[in-house]
Amino acid sequence: MKKKLLATLLSASMVLGIAACGSGASTTTGTDTQQTTTDNAQQTESTATSAASETAAAETPVEYPTVTFMTIDFNSGASNTGDYAEQTMEALESHTGIDVDIQWVQSDVLEEKATLAMQDPSSMPMIMTWNGSVTGTVVTAAKQGAFVDLTEYLKDTEKYPNLSKQNAGVAESLTVDGKQIGIYRARVLGRYGVSYRQDWADALGISEPKTIDDIYNMLYQFTYGDPDGNGKDDTIGLEMTSYTGPFDIMQTWFGVGNGWAEVDGKLIPVWQQPEYLEALNWFKKLYEEGLMPSDWASRTTDTWSDGCKNGENGVYIDVLDGGRRVWDYFVNNEIPSVTDASQFASMNLLSNINGKTMATSGYNGYFTLSASTCDTPEKVEAALTFLDKMCDEEMLVLTNFGLEGVNYEINADGNVVRLDNGDDALKANYNGLNQLVAYIPNLESELSEEKTERQLLEAEVKADAEQYAVLNPALPYLINSTTYASQGKDLDDKISQARTQYICGEIDEAGLKAAWDDVLNRGYSTIIDEVNAQYK
Structure with missing residues (x-):
């Protein structure tokens, strides 16, 4: 869906009203009064014209670039659904500046659906999600040029401040014939x-x-x-x-x-x-x-x-x-x-x-960009911009906790307090959106719930496990x-x-x-x- 962002401006009638109140305050008489009236009329006309022009511009929709995205539905059709689903998606698209068109696919048929999509290159989703590690099917397709070579793109630290921080060793596991053909979804090494x-x-x-x-x-x-x-x-x-x-x-x-x-x-x-x-x-x-x-x-x-x-x-x-x-x-x-x-x-x-x-492989699943539909530098950059911005703190919070005031609030200690515990219908608005996140370079948002003794021990032991x-x-x-x-x-x-x-x-x-x-x-x-x- 195209998002139309309308700026919040004063209407022309409001500006005219303010101008009229201003002119009524004059105490000048005679010729000065006539000149002042003329000046005020000209100023009012100019203000009205300007306001009308700005209002017309504001009513012109700002359309984001569209990125099509095939990803996993672990929620039996209930990913990004419910009363607040559109509001959640608007927040996501506003932050990324991308209109994302999601094709949800059940996990157990993902590879089958992706393989079928590759048989019609002209309709392949621009971004495709793959489970696990790289399979022979993907390698064969990569050798035939099915995916964008991301090697040089991901070196650009200004355009892609998150993705450019990828682990080089893990990225090498997604490199075919010297070309990086995917962006991994990061996981803890010592898990x-x-x-x-x-x-x-x-x-x-x-x-x-x-x-x-x-x-x-x-x-x-x-x-x-x-x-x-x-x-x-x-x-x-x-x-x-x-x-x-x-x-x-x-x-x-x-x-x-x-x-x-x-x-x-x-x-x-x-x-x-x-x-x-x-x-x-x-x-x-x-x-x-x-x-x-x-x-x-x-x-x-x-x-x-x-x-x-x-x-x-x-x-x-x-x-x-x-x-x-x-x-x-x-x-x-x-x-x-x-x-x-x-x-x-x-x-x-x-x-x-x-x-x-x-050790884990350092990732679980990955994204590829389809060469047939990301067929211009602008489309590649739109897809990569979306994936990069989805790794921002704001998106890590949105995809993990939902909307503030709807799904969670922040307490006096700065910790998340969930409002949707036990309410699956309320959680549905952001369910599944974490499948759009690569988690590079951060696996978690800075904002979090208060950690239990159990969670603190888990984090400590995972960190310790990396050395072994x-x-x-x-x-x-x-x-x-x-x-x-x-x-x-x-x-x-x-x-x-x-x-x-x-x-x-x-x-x-x-x-x-x-x-x-x-x-x-x-x-x-x-x-x-x-x-x-x-x-x-």
Whole structure:
């Protein structure tokens, strides 16, 4: 929708009225009076003409450049809807100076919709959102010139004061054939860690774990030591579903890399490291001893963290904010501590075990600019201006908290107090608009709610985790591996499946190694060669 900004001016009739009052105050007589009357008439006529001209100009709409934007709808059609949706969008467009035309797409069909859009280049949205990291589909399209090369644009610190502060290492992961084809959506590097039931640990006299053996002891005691004190065999140490991210994190404790590792000057996939098999044997031991759910491989990911919330599990290994949300659940639902019923159950958050944790890629999802519809420098600049200004403090506040006086107010301490807690209809006006934000260079606004003890600990542990976070050294090279672009995801899935089968005892070590040999023969040897040719 086009926004028409009309300046607030006095009407011509008001100006005439003021002028008339001014002339009536004269006490001059005779010829002077006649001259004064003539002068006043001329002045009034001039003022009226000027006012009429200004009013006409004010009524001429100021039209913003239009940017079309395909992005994710996580709200089942309720993104930017409701009574205050238009007011919210007006605030967003007024700040950015861009009329944004949003095409909302459900997350699970985003790549399909984006791929279909690329089949008709003339109608591609100017900005397109992509989930996760760069896929083979995007790399192939980039090589065919589907996206604008942003390399030089993003060096302009005056036009793009936010985007130009991007992390060079993360941006390299979005570089194809030397051209940056996307703008990443920033995430914390040190986001992964260990969270566990502190009251369970206190009840069993377990101190904060530092080593792999300490974690094993905690998992064993949480399973067989009756940590909730109810005299029943109804607890299991490790929270686990078919989502295998916890294995990726725990592997790093053994010295395994993050996807890939540098060994003797060469980059190799981690399943070629001796430490990888050592880690898998440890996971296998946890499974065989019942320290994680026996049906973990078939538990759906939408139940992730339910075990901890419901008192079945005591250790949660994933993002630290996930562990903090479990703790929030305990407090918000007044779940009593097993050691003191007058207190709430609690979690502790750890940045590392054995001096290691897994780093994130530094981003989750990214934006591309379509070369076919951003086909002039002016259109590219309009799209980049919008993305840059969406990273301003004002937009971080709007997309996170909504409208002041409607969705939130600011208390005497300068903290946000939400007015829409529990009111999903009221939140709907700004729901989803955070999907338009790249979060460069700031992940959060300066304005915030008063932090709870839990949130403060989360921030502290995340900051600490960065120094222990193991990065993936192959990310910049995988994106430019032709074979990885076409086959990498399928081959990585086969490696992950073999890991699961080995842990659950469906295949033995010989079967595991046979699976590794199979993916090497199917193309992974070529991927390794292509990665190292760039690395050297």
